[in-house]
Amino acid sequence: MMSGAINQRRIVKSTKLPALSSNVYEWVRPVFHCFYVLAILLNSCKEKDEPDPPVAATQSPFSLGNLEATYLQDQQYDSKEKTNFDIWMPEHDAATGLVIYVHGGGFRGGDKDFVYATRQSGKWNFPEDIRRLLTEKIAVASINYSLISQNSPGVQKCFIDVVYAVQFFKFYSDRYNIDPSKIVLAGNSAGGGLALWVATVDDLGRVNSEDSIRRESSRVKAAVSRRGQASYDLKRWPNDVFIDYGITFDDLSSNEEFLEAIELFYDIDTVEDLQLPEIVQLRNRLDILDLISADDPELFLSNVTENDVFPTDFGEYNHHIFHIRELIEACTSAGTPFVGYYGENPLLYGDPNNENWVDFCIRKINFE
Numbered sequence: 001m002m003s004g005a006i007n008q009r010r011i012v013k014s015t016k017l018p019a020l021s022s023n024v025y026e027w028v029r030p031v032f033h034c035f036y037v038l039a040i041l042l043n044s045c046k047e048k049d050e051p052d053p054p055v056a057a058t059q060s061p062f063s064l065g066n067l068e069a070t071y072l073q074d075q076q077y078d079s080k081e082k083t084n085f086d087i088w089m090p091e092h093d094a095a096t097g098l099v100i101y102v103h104g105g106g107f108r109g110g111d112k113d114f115v116y117a118t119r120q121s122g123k124w125n126f127p128e129d130i131r132r133l134l135t136e137k138i139a140v141a142s143i144n145y146s147l148i149s150q151n152s153p154g155v156q157k158c159f160i161d162v163v164y165a166v167q168f169f170k171f172y173s174d175r176y177n178i179d180p181s182k183i184v185l186a187g188n189s190a191g192g193g194l195a196l197w198v199a200t201v202d203d204l205g206r207v208n209s210e211d212s213i214r215r216e217s218s219r220v221k222a223a224v225s226r227r228g229q230a231s232y233d234l235k236r237w238p239n240d241v242f243i244d245y246g247i248t249f250d251d252l253s254s255n256e257e258f259l260e261a262i263e264l265f266y267d268i269d270t271v272e273d274l275q276l277p278e279i280v281q282l283r284n285r286l287d288i289l290d291l292i293s294a295d296d297p298e299l300f301l302s303n304v305t306e307n308d309v310f311p312t313d314f315g316e317y318n319h320h321i322f323h324i325r326e327l328i329e330a331c332t333s334a335g336t337p338f339v340g341y342y343g344e345n346p347l348l349y350g351d352p353n354n355e356n357w358v359d360f361c362i363r364k365i366n367f368e
Helices: 024-031 035-042 112-116 126-135 156-171 190-200 249-253 256-266 271-275 277-285 314-318 322-334 357-366
Strands: 069-076 084-090 096-102 138-143 178-188 222-226 298-303 338-342
Touching (some): 084 112, 084 126, 096 112, 096 357, 112 126, 112 138, 126 138, 138 156, 138 357, 156 178, 156 190, 178 357, 190 222, 222 357, 249 256, 256 277, 256 314, 271 277, 298 322, 298 357, 322 338
Parallel strands (some): 096 138, 096 178, 178 222, 222 298
Antiparallel strands (some): 069 084, 084 138
16 A cells, blocks of 8 residues: 655644643533533433343344344433434453444434445445454444534534443443443544544543533543544634645635534634634634644544545535545644545555554454
8 A cells, every 4th residue: 555755844733722620510611502511401310320221132224144243223322312322232251342433424414324334335334344343342333413403503512422422331331241441433524523532632521520421531442533524623724624725714614505514513603703712712622633642542544535636615625635634744743643544546645554444443442
């Protein structure tokens, strides 16, 4: 596999934000618009010794062949409408690792059933990937999370839900026969960005929370992002991701679809609201490029379904291969371990070990 040299231009990073206050209310009030407060009010206190609710096994949506595994569908990890998951659990005496998969869809669509079939014209064979993970005695969960819309703007809820899903599986590790120290978070597009953010942000576990699940650490063993974005401070995209093309933020926001996404994403009325202090704080908090540090877990970063093209539409802005380039540069600068690939024809950067995302998960869970 070809290996390309990393672009050596200097990236100026802002100072990493300090760790979150132990008082979750103080932090979320200006940034997360009270979503944590609402989540706590909606969830009763869950104690370790409460009896497990009955779960019914159902038939996997695709063949598992001769594998001995249990499939559970539409299980709840929180009480919200979209906070449910499907899980495949291999038969194994010892606790297994877990891959949590997060679907894409621009934070406005998508579903956990994304992994039921092959995608990207057959290049992504999820049923085969899941069967291989199960063969290696690794469980796989595919989760839903709250989405944004005209009636429910603000992307914070998406991030909060994925954090809670990680904490849920740690809290209920015995129920699902999971080793809580061996959880890998993976996803594509927006799901890949969500996985990276959880892996790079400071631990969001709160030891004094009234909700026992929120007391669990949110840290994961590793994270996988395919076709994901480099940062959710969208004002960084012109000077980082698209610096080669001379694209300005005015160019981006002149695209109607992109403009609508910005307003829904940050729950603002106009682009000028991006400079409001609370929105600046939110943008900083969601800036994966700035969050990456040497103490983060190893990351798998890949986009080998697109080429180096001048972006002209919403999809090309969101899935440009230079999102991966920027993440690779940030990891290299910070000393964060990673496996990286970008470019299709030709491959512009590739890991010399030719490790795919499933190989990566198996290595991190079973051999490290």
